[in-house]
Amino acid sequence: MTQAMTGARMVVQALKDQGVEVVFGYPGGAVLPIYDEIFQQNDIRHILVRHEQGAIHMAEGYARSTGKVGVALVTSGPGATNAVTGLVDALMDSIPLVVLTGQVPTFMIGTDGFQEADTVGITRPCTKMNWLVKDTANLSSTIHQAFHVARSGRPGPVLIDIPKDVQFATSDYVVKEKIKTGHYQPKLKGDIDQITRLVEMIETAERPILYTGGGVINSGPAASQLLRELAEATGFPVTSTLMGLGAYPASGKNWLGMLGMHGLYEANLAMHGCDLMINIGARFDDRITGRLKDFSPNSRKAHIDIDASSINKVIRVDVPILGDVGHVLEDLLRIWKSRGRKVNKEGLAKWWAQINDWRAVKCLTYKNSTSIIKPQYALERLEALTKGMDRYITTEVGQHQMWAAQFLGFEDPNRWMTSGGLGTMGYGLPASIGVQIAHPEALVINVAGEASWLMNMQEMGTAMQFRAPVKQFILNNERLGMVRQWQELLHGERYSQSWSESLPDFVKLAEAFGCKGIKVSDPKDLDDAILEMIRYDGPVIFDCLVEKHENCFPMIPSGKPHNEMLLGDADTQGVIGAKGAVLV
Amino acid sequence: MSPLNIKQGSTSHSAYDLRDPYAEVIEAHTLAVIVDNEPGVLARVIGLFSGRGYNIESLTVAETDHTGHLSRITIVTRGTPQIIAQIKAQLARIVPVHDVHDLTEEGPSVQRELALFKVAGKGEHRIEALRLAEIFRAHVVDSTLESFVFEMTGTPEKIDSFAELMRPLGLREIARTGVAALSRGL
Ligand SMILES: Cc1cc2nc3c(=O)[nH]c(=O)nc-3n(C[C@H](O)[C@H](O)[C@H](O)COP(=O)(O)OP(=O)(O)OC[C@H]3O[C@@H](n4cnc5c(N)ncnc54)[C@H](O)[C@@H]3O)c2cc1C
Ligand SMILES: Cc1ncc(C[n+]2csc(CCOP(=O)(O)OP(=O)(O)O)c2C)c(N)n1
Ligand SMILES: [Mg+2]
Helix, strand or coil, X not given: CCEEEEHHHHHHHXXXXXXXXXXXXXXXXXXXXXXXXXXXXCCCXXXXXXXXXXXXXXXXXXXXXXXXXXXXXXXXXXXXXXHHXXXXXXXXXXXXXXXXXXXXXXXXXXXXXXXXXXXXXXXXXXXXXXXXXXXXXXXXXXXXXXXXXXXXXXXXXXXXXXXXHHHHCEEEECCHHHCCCCXXXXXCCCCHHHHHHHHHHHHHCCCEEEEECHHHHHHCHHHHHHHHHHHHXXXXXXXXXXXXXXXXXXXXXXXXXXXXXXXXXXXXXXXXXXXXXXXXXXXXXXXXXXXXXXXCCCCEEEEEECCHHHCCCCCCCCEEEECCHHHHHHHHHHHHHXXXXXXCHHXXXXXXXXXXXXXXXXXXXCCCCCCCECHHHHHHHHHHHHCCCCEXXXXXXXXXXXXXXXXXXXXXXXXXXXXXXXXXXXXXXXXXXXXXXXXXXXXXXXXXXXXXXXXXXXXXXXXXXXXXXXXEEEEECCECHHHHHHHHHHCCCCCCCCECCCCCCHHHHHHXXXXXXXXXXXXXXXXXXXXXXXXXXXXXXXXXXXXXXCCCCCECCCCCCCCCCECCCCCCCCCCCHHHHCCC | CCCCCCCCCCCCXXXXXXXXXXXXXXXXXXXXXXXXXXXXXXXXXXXXXXXXXXXXXEEXXXXXXXXXXXXXXXXXXXXXXXXXXXXXXXXXXXXXXXXXXXXXXXXXXXXXXXXXXXXECCHHHHHHHHHHHHHCCCEEEEECCCEXXXXXXXXXXXXXXXXXXXXXXXEEEEEECCCEEEECCC
């Protein structure tokens, strides 16, 4: 049974058929027919943003916190170009998005028409795939195909550019069941021989470590469950990248904390000293490896990843396993159990003793103060006062982001949304709104720096309009703190342009938006202020004045190996050599 | 070209790969990439090379399967074994890419390129050019009193050497198609 309809109606129909409940968007001339269709239905909710970048980050927050595909709709030209940062952000962090852009009518393409931009050209390297649909007959099938591509394999953003005449023209709607998803069918099951080789290594390893990443989250909650089972059953220690936090619970006894540049001492030293590294859905990012030639020099390495291009990209591995984390862990556990659940108990006992010595260093120790709120203290209190709640955290980018990763504990996947790969300041506020739209009853907190927060603060209007009671927890150091820290360590304390001046009065700003503002500067008042924030039924801008020159430690300076980490009290002068200084 | 003639179907990760994985030796590889013949696909492939800093020595493309709307892109690229492996993995993950063949690794292959040479000259030079063209099996496809256009098919190396010889004889212009390649046998 085929049904004829306009391209604009097809868009709405296809979104409904794909189970889309929410679209984040902003109208303009080239998408008016689609907005007309949105007006005439009630199944899909449209969240009107204040800037298209906000729409993409909201869709990202929505997607990451639900495991569904996030959807955004923007107009041609400036609408599309404003979306670009968000697209790259989603590409780097493997977030599934379908982004629809309007385009000038087909007969005007190439004429420098009003609000014409070469959207597919501009976004080609920013998307997993994109399409310009020139014929209404192909529109519905392209949209269904787009959802398949966005969510299959390594997830990512896709974009469909729809000229205005294609939206007006009529054609037959193709139902999603009729779509040939074609040759793009990433492999989910891992090679059994390789998995068996890994099982053999698991049975004998003396100093193993599970190095987990965003791929576990991408794979779905079942993968996190299997990871937990693997860790408990083998007794292997677990560390995670920034992107994988929550896959293994922070309260779990095998948890070593985050690894990497600002990761925990015990996690990094365990990575450096292990004899078997099992990478589960992580990509050996440079924040993790430090100096490549000294990276975990004495270990055999296995890597489970769904994307062949992630394997052997920067680090050579001994056991490459191409497949989905969930599927591979299931086979791995089955094979390991069937062979008698063996591990090297003596080796492990010694290994844990060593790890516990490293833990005893207590690398997150900081000097607290009774007069100034230390950012770490603010997060410790936030953690204590929100623990056990139905809580989601987003962040901006900077020191506050790293402290949040260090001091907040995540018990479940999909509870932590942060811009890891691109490091996009301005991500956290819109992302928090996207999360809140998906989880209206939950406590959604954006841990922010004042500078990042200003980058997309217009979205407070969106939060107000759609009654998204997001809490903006701003650790206000009046500095571009992370930049300032690098200048202190690398550029002779010449603080070039790294302070925040002429900051708005955040409490008055909150009033101007019609929400609640809270300002706190005395550690004694902090708990009450946090409780007030949590209890307030609506959006809150929480201005937490913190120590201005606090540094985030531990830190592995760029170009250094894991075992040359800086701890808080270290003399940090001249620690980064000339070679490291060129790295970012 | 790879010093080893690795059997068809083996990959750089196979047990038959005896190369040092960390070797910094630069190899040239000929890749055949089968893609949907759709707008933007070539741009995606080329963008991958420029965006990630891989080099392209030669690139040819044309639709080879009209019913299936598939095109074959033949790319000659250079890099260490690790880079070549990465290029192939990066190509394979492009959604409209169906297949990536490394003709250099999959076994012996034939590589051919077509080139046109415009050579201007009179007297001795002209006769010498014609004589060399004959030896190289180049055809004259255009001639005036002062010039020839030669057409030649061959390996890129053969075309290079013919060009070298023509240079002192009045070579004015060369047009080359880039390499087309197929594996030998079945
Ligand atoms: C200021 C700043 C500081 C940072 N410092 C740190 C730091 O100290 N420590 C740290 O860890 N990070 C840090 N980061 C983040 C860092 O830049 C990277 O984003 C992060 O380390 C990458 O995480 P990942 O390896 O888990 O990969 P992701 O980017 O999450 O990639 C996921 C990997 O899993 C694969 N995958 C996806 N789906 C599946 C599936 N279903 N099955 C199997 N595989 C799958 C993908 O192909 C990919 O290889 C920092 C970022 C910023 C902005
Ligand atoms: C869009 C963008 N521009 C610039 C940067 C570089 N950068 C990284 S962290 C940072 C400072 C962030 O300051 P703030 O949000 O106040 O956080 P803090 O480090 O002080 O906690 C800057 C400028 C970036 N990551 N993103
Ligand atoms: Mg700041």
